[in-house]
Amino acid sequence: MSAPAIRILSTAVHRPGPDGKIGDDLLVRDRRSPKVGALSEKMRFLLAATGPCLGAAGGARPAIGVSLGTLLGAGDVAQRTLTVARQSGFVSVTPSWYATGLANAATAIVASFHDLQGPNLTFLGYQSGIDAIIMACRMIRGGRAPAMLAGGFDWPGEGGAVRFGRSGGPVQPAAGLVLLDGTAGKASPGEASGPAILGWSQGWTGSDGDDWWAPLVDRALAGTARAGVIPTVHLIRPSVSGVVDYLAAGAPVHLADVILAPGSAGAHALVVRGWGPAAACLLVEAGPACGR
Amino acid sequence: MTMTIAITGVGAVCPAGEGEAPFRRAIATGPDLAMTWPKRPVPGLPVDRVVAIPEAFWQKHGAPDRDRAAILADVTVGAALRDAGLSDGLVSRLGCVLATTTGGVEAVEDGIAGIRRPPGMDEADASILLASPGIAWGGPTAMLSSACSSGLSAPALAAAMLADGEADAMVAGGLDVLLEYTLLGFNSLRLVSDDRCRPFGAGRRGVVLSEGAAAVCLEPLERALARGARIRAVISGFGLGCDAGHVTAPAVEGLVRAMAGALEDAGIGPSDIVGILAHGTGTPTNDINEVEALKRLFAEVLLPPVTSIKAVLGHPQAAAGAFSLLAAVAALDGDGLPPVAGQDWSIDPALGGLDVVTATSRPLPRPDGRRRRHLLVDAFGFGGNNCVMVVSDPPTGTTGAVEMER
Structure with a gap:
């Protein structure tokens, strides 16, 4: 994989404040979508992040795709459906729950809300926020979309169906998003085209040693045309004591919040690994700040 | 591709x-x-x-x-x-x-x-x-x-x-x-x-x-x-897209975009398709929208035979598209297009003269003596998530390993 970089046009980080509460200021005003119907609080939270991020796309671009990662996926809706059916019987199960609660529903509703007709992809797992960004890059590079809205989103809800106790820090909802554009390769040589994704790698990590991330970074670097690049390495793992865990949104939040923060510069390797051996590495060139 | x-x-x-x-x-x-x-x-x-x-x-x-x-x-x-x-x-x-x-x-x-x-x-x-x-x-x-x-x-x-x-x-x-x-x-x-x-x-x-x-x-x-592998079939192209519409009801325009995208990706036209493994769920809404999309795609040429394996294997959700892909591989491997199974069965007249494979498998022709045949495989999901793939015979001259084994 040695090809033109993919430009990061804008970023969005959306999460509750230190108290963990979600007020109206964190929700999009729309309570209904003409095409989907009633929007859940979960969707209103996500849509409050997608709109500003898409603003950098510059008007209607229906061929844009969406690629999001989630760990919990449909767990909250499954819990509600099963609990209600057990307590009140099948007749109390609302028809819209299933279709609007599948793991891919959030990605699909974002597309419906913003009329984005490009590839619509949802990935599962702790590392899936970066998986989603990587696949978005592939879609752009393969000519299947001119731009992609990508990142991670998780909504832990009130819990119960999934035990959060194994995480070292509190678990909170968040969305971490980037808007990716494939026109970076068309920039003139030397032109400052803003932050960009240089390369990536995914795969199994073979050991739990201190340098488990090194093969992934090496592979990501090998796929770029940037000889001699030594990136700053950022590691994201679950269950870090005292650290708020945003699950699949965690790595994209770090990307937007730290790596692409104003004033940041140089090459960065963002490596995320979940509870298992699945891991992903994103190689990023920071630079002139993109839209927030 | x-x-x-x-x-x-x-x-x-x-x-x-x-x-x-x-x-x-x-x-x-x-x-x-x-x-x-x-x-x-x-x-x-x-x-x-x-x-x-x-x-x-x-x-x-x-x-x-x-x-x-x-x-x-x-x-x-x-x-x-x-x-x-x-x-x-x-x-x-x-x-x-x-x-x-x-x-x-x-x-x-x-x-x-x-x-x-x-x-x-x-x-x-x-x-x-x-x-x-x-x-x-x-x-x-x-x-x-x-x-x-x-x-x-x-x-x-x-x-x-x-x-x-x-x-x-x-x-x-x-x-x-x-x-x-x-x-x-x-x-x-x-x-x-x-x-x-x-x-x-x-x-x-x-x-x-x-x-x-x-x-x-x-x-x-x-x-x-x-490496001398047996080439079962090839993926010639695919189209991915989203209806960006209703969560459960498919939109004809979105299906057509994915179908056309697959043909474009494969570098072929509708007349090159010899059969269709449809999503074919058997719901009133899916089938009528899928057929309408196919009719638009094949507006200028004869719509090839259409089948669905869900009458036998039901709807296994995320496995459905993979099952249809395997059915396409089997069809190219000599099985032909499988029939929509079941007796006491008649095609919905509202679907307008659709050529549905029934009763027995339908051999796949080689139009005009062409060596390669192309099948269209559909898979659609809630959320308006659409994927369509063109699955084909291997290019001419690459099937030696296969032919030797038969």
């Missing part, structure tokens, strides 16, 4: 049995496999008629101590690799893309049902399904969930990874197990049939839910030929 991708191995677990042979036999002969969901009764459920994998399969593979979804993933991925002759670790950059609609929910459901304690986040993380015993993926991995288009989208994305030069070989497919959650959800939407699933049929009443898994092993054609 910038690269022709060879299908060099397949693996399947379906309600008719474990392996490719039972799958091919079932779609060709059309047995009625429906039964009451055997895992446990669901009080008050209007329709619990499903096409389920026999309980003996699960017990043989370690259930209830292991997740059923994990069992499907292990068995199917291993079978695809063995079929491709890659089970002994011949490639270092071997990757995997699997897809599920409800992966991770099985653990949640079992927790609520009291079968086990509520899962931790590590157990609810569906990407653990990628962890096939004895396989350390040296290439890219991902766990996809794009509803009922997932099982076709996963091989499409794997093909994109190969075309991008990121892997030497990929295993890709889809799987889903029957869950109480799924039964409740589809019943609440009134999409399930208490009769046999009748795709494109008059009086069709909906889907019969099912379960299963299918996977393919994919390699760049040149690499597969160089």
Whole structure:
């Protein structure tokens, strides 16, 4: 994989404040979508992040795709459906729950809300926020979309169906998003085209040693045309004591919040690994700040 | 596509049995496999008629101590690799893309049902399904969930990874197990049939839910030929897109975009298609919208014969597209297009003279004596997630390994 970089046009980080509460200021005003119907609080939270991020796309671009990662996926809706059916019987199960609660529903509703007709992809797992960004890059590079809205989103809800106790820090909802554009390769040589994704790698990590991330970074670097690049390495793992865990949104939040923060510069390797051996590495060139 | 991708191995677990042979036999002969969901009764459920994998399969593979979804993933991925002759670790950059609609929910459901304690986040993380015993993926991995288009989208994305030069070989497919959650959800939407699933049929009443898994092993054609692999078929192109509309009702325009995108990606036109493995769920809405989309795509040429395997195998959600892909491989391998199974069956006249394959398999012609035949495979999902793929004979001159084996 040695090809033109993919430009990061804008970023969005959306999460509750230190108290963990979600007020109206964190929700999009729309309570209904003409095409989907009633929007859940979960969707209103996500849509409050997608709109500003898409603003950098510059008007209607229906061929844009969406690629999001989630760990919990449909767990909250499954819990509600099963609990209600057990307590009140099948007749109390609302028809819209299933279709609007599948793991891919959030990605699909974002597309419906913003009329984005490009590839619509949802990935599962702790590392899936970066998986989603990587696949978005592939879609752009393969000519299947001119731009992609990508990142991670998780909504832990009130819990119960999934035990959060194994995480070292509190678990909170968040969305971490980037808007990716494939026109970076068309920039003139030397032109400052803003932050960009240089390369990536995914795969199994073979050991739990201190340098488990090194093969992934090496592979990501090998796929770029940037000889001699030594990136700053950022590691994201679950269950870090005292650290708020945003699950699949965690790595994209770090990307937007730290790596692409104003004033940041140089090459960065963002490596995320979940509870298992699945891991992903994103190689990023920071630079002139993109839209927030 | 910038690269022709060879299908060099397949693996399947379906309600008719474990392996490719039972799958091919079932779609060709059309047995009625429906039964009451055997895992446990669901009080008050209007329709619990499903096409389920026999309980003996699960017990043989370690259930209830292991997740059923994990069992499907292990068995199917291993079978695809063995079929491709890659089970002994011949490639270092071997990757995997699997897809599920409800992966991770099985653990949640079992927790609520009291079968086990509520899962931790590590157990609810569906990407653990990628962890096939004895396989350390040296290439890219991902766990996809794009509803009922997932099982076709996963091989499409794997093909994109190969075309991008990121892997030497990929295993890709889809799987889903029957869950109480799924039964409740589809019943609440009134999409399930208490009769046999009748795709494109008059009086069709909906889907019969099912379960299963299918996977393919994919390699760049040149690499597969160089190692003497058996080329089962090739992926010539695919189209991915979103209706950006209603969550459950498909939009004709979105389906047409995905179909046209697949043809464009393959560099062929509608007249090159000799058969269609339709999504064909047997719901009134899907079938009429899918047929309308096909009619628009084939407006200038004769619409080729259309079939759906869901009358036999039901709707296994994320496995559906992968099953259709395997049916396409079997069709090109000499089986022909499988029939829409069932008796006392007539085509919905509202679908306007559609050429549906019925009764027996339909041999695939070679139009004008052309060597390569192309099939269109559809997979559509809730959320307006659409994937359409062109599956073809290998290019002329590359089938030597196949012909020698026959």
